[in-house]
Amino acid sequence: MVTVSVCVGSSCHLKGAYELIRLCEETIAETGMRDRVNLKGTFCLGKCSEEGVTLNIDGEIITGVSPDNFMDVFKKNVLRKVRKE
Numbered sequence: 001m002v003t004v005s006v007c008v009g010s011s012c013h014l015k016g017a018y019e020l021i022r023l024c025e026e027t028i029a030e031t032g033m034r035d036r037v038n039l040k041g042t043f044c045l046g047k048c049s050e051e052g053v054t055l056n057i058d059g060e061i062i063t064g065v066s067p068d069n070f071m072d073v074f075k076k077n078v079l080r081k082v083r084k085e
């Protein structure tokens, strides 16, 4: 199980955290991984000054996430991990 935590602190909220949660939900459903990926929201991850939204994927902090690069981030950091399990 891979855990994806999307920061929903005020800064990330303004930078589109909820849009990313929607994209995550859609992608998890489309790839049939509901039982392999645990998606949740989290409080500020301390990277507010970075561009984009911050994610924590299995303890790894990833900054600069936006709808434009979301699929790349998801493939590299979530799909790859799920396939290794």
Ligand code: FES
Pocket: 007, 008, 009, 010, 011, 012, 013, 043, 044, 045, 046, 047, 048, 054
């Ligand atoms: S609000 Fe997301 S890192 Fe601070």
